[in-house]
Amino acid sequence: MSRFIKLVVTSLLSTAIFGAVYGIISLTPESEKEPNIYYFSFTDTFVFTFMYTLPVYIVVGIICSYLIDMLAHNRQTRKMYLSKLLMYSLAGIVPGLAFYFLFEGIQLDYQLLFYFFALGIFASNTFYHVLLLINKVFNKQKI
Numbered sequence: 001m002s003r004f005i006k007l008v009v010t011s012l013l014s015t016a017i018f019g020a021v022y023g024i025i026s027l028t029p030e031s032e033k034e035p036n037i038y039y040f041s042f043t044d045t046f047v048f049t050f051m052y053t054l055p056v057y058i059v060v061g062i063i064c065s066y067l068i069d070m071l072a073h074n075r076q077t078r079k080m081y082l083s084k085l086l087m088y089s090l091a092g093i094v095p096g097l098a099f100y101f102l103f104e105g106i107q108l109d110y111q112l113l114f115y116f117f118a119l120g121i122f123a124s125n126t127f128y129h130v131l132l133l134i135n136k137v138f139n140k141q142k143i
Contacts, residue, residue: 006134007065011057013134014127018057019049021126022119053123056095061127064091088128089121096120 023045033039040048068087072080100116 004062006131006138007062008058010127010131010134011054011061014061014123014130015050015054015057017126017130018053018123019046021122022049057123057127060091060095061124064088064124065127065131084128085125088124092120092122092124093117094120095123
């Protein structure tokens with residue numbers, strides 16, 4: 001399987017995982033819901049998250065993955081995982097920052113900024129670990 005197809009499949013699976021996790025953590029418990037106020041269900045949150053993050057995963061994820069592979073090409077195998085984990089984490093901060101300014105404008109709320117950074121890091125590390133899993137599965141099939 002070609003590298004590009006693996007990255008597209010990784011983007012799709014990562015988006016689904018990220019959307020599911022975000023759908024779960026953003027649910028409002030029944031005891032905290034107020035009457036006559038609409039709350040997003042898991043499905044609503046999953047669909048909206050999927051729609052907004054899929055283009056980011058496909059464009060930013062694939063480009064960053066190629067760049068990270070080029071940068072990590074000369075690393076030792078033992079340190080490869082940690083160096084790529086750090087690079088993917090740093091790459092996740094960029095879309096997190098972009099989404100923060102998209103939704104909040106230029107005003108700074110450090111708690112919300114940290115939240116967007118954490119989401120970006122989680123999303124990029126999800127991409128990295130799904131890519132590792134896909135590489136492991138397809139490398140076993142060749143043997």
